[in-house]
Amino acid sequence: RHDAMLRQRVLGTYRRELAGIDLGELGAAGRAVMADGEPRSMAELVGALAARWPGPPPRALGEMLIAALVPVAQTPPRGLWRAKGGVRNVLLSSWLGREMAPPAPDGADPVGQALVRRYLAAFGPAASADLRAWCGLGGLPAAVAAIREELVTFRDERGRELLDLPGAPRPDPDTPAPVRFLPAFDNAILGYHDRGRIIDDAHRGLSVAGERVVLVDGRVAATWTVDAGTVAVAPLGRLSPADRTAVAEEGRELASFLSDGESHRVSVAASPG
Incomplete structure (x- = not known):
């Protein structure tokens, strides 16, 4: 379902490095290496194919294989609470114990329709453009059209349909x-x-940069980090005394959650300006 979108995203970074490579052939070779069901790191997968494709940088080959061409799952301990480990991948079909069915035609695509319902359950009311931005997939207007009669619609301040x-x-x-x-x-x-509904334009880059943020009255108002046992909050603008108190109280709850029996405290920096 995501193949075309993922290929284009990787090619957007490595188009020159991967020029002339038959991606279908590369993907088939990668799946063949992974077919034994053994978890492998990206480096191990690329190493198994390096003799056949010696030209491209290993990183470019690896990201195209793992991120776009070979459907994989990351195996534990990745994704386990308070556990760390290197990224090792296994074929998704091996992890699930079944092959993946190809997508149905757009107009009769129950998975696409389910995706629309699940998205709206989490983020509605939302525009079709919001759905596309979240999942990166084209072809969903047919799924939206197929279930439109079961949806309700609104208009936002700019007249967009939600x-x-x-x-x-x-x-x-x-x-x-x-x-x-x-x-x-x-x-x-x-x-x-x-994203203007939750974050000011001046701070939109925070989420892409991986910053952790604090919502005050439903909008991004600060960033937070954990350093040496302290939950440190850095306001992005002026916080009222009541807001600072509320941030500190919620920060103490977070510190307790993160503590594992250790002593954590909260520090709220002065507002800028």
């Missing part, structure tokens, strides 16, 4: 939004094409 599920919660605009500490690359920010 879609949502009929039974989804839509709190009153005056509902208080408590302080929240978000991890890096959180979908609350990345889930939309129009």
Whole structure:
């Protein structure tokens, strides 16, 4: 489903390094190496194919194989709570114990329709452009059209059509939004094409850079880090005394969560300017 989009993203970085390589042949060779079900690192996969494709830099070959051509899953301990390990990959079909079915035609694509419903359950009301920005996939207008009769629609301040599920919660605009500490690359920010609803244009690059942010009244208002047992908060603008108190209280909750029995404290820096 994501093949074409992922190939284009990798080629956007390594088009020159991968020029002249038959990507279909490269992908087939990569899947053949991984077919035994043994987890491998990117370096091990590239090493197995280096004699056949000696020209491109290993990084370019590896990212094209792992990120775009060979469907894989990262094996534990990656992804386990408080566990670390190098990235080792296994064929997704081996991990699932079954082959993946090819996508159905757009108009009769139950997976695409399910994707639209799941996205709206998490991020609605949202525009079709928000859905495309979140998943990177083309071809979803047919899936949206197929389920349109079961959706409800709204218009935002600019007149754009917003879609949502009929039974989804839509709190009153005056509902208080408590302080929240978000991890890096959180979908609350990345889930939309129009990110102005949650983050100011001046700070849009924070999410792409992997900064962890703090929401105050539902908008990005600070960044946070953990250093030497301290949750350190750096405001991006002026925080009122009440907001600083709320940030510090939520920060203490986070510090307790991260503590593992150790002593963590919270530091909220002075507002800039």
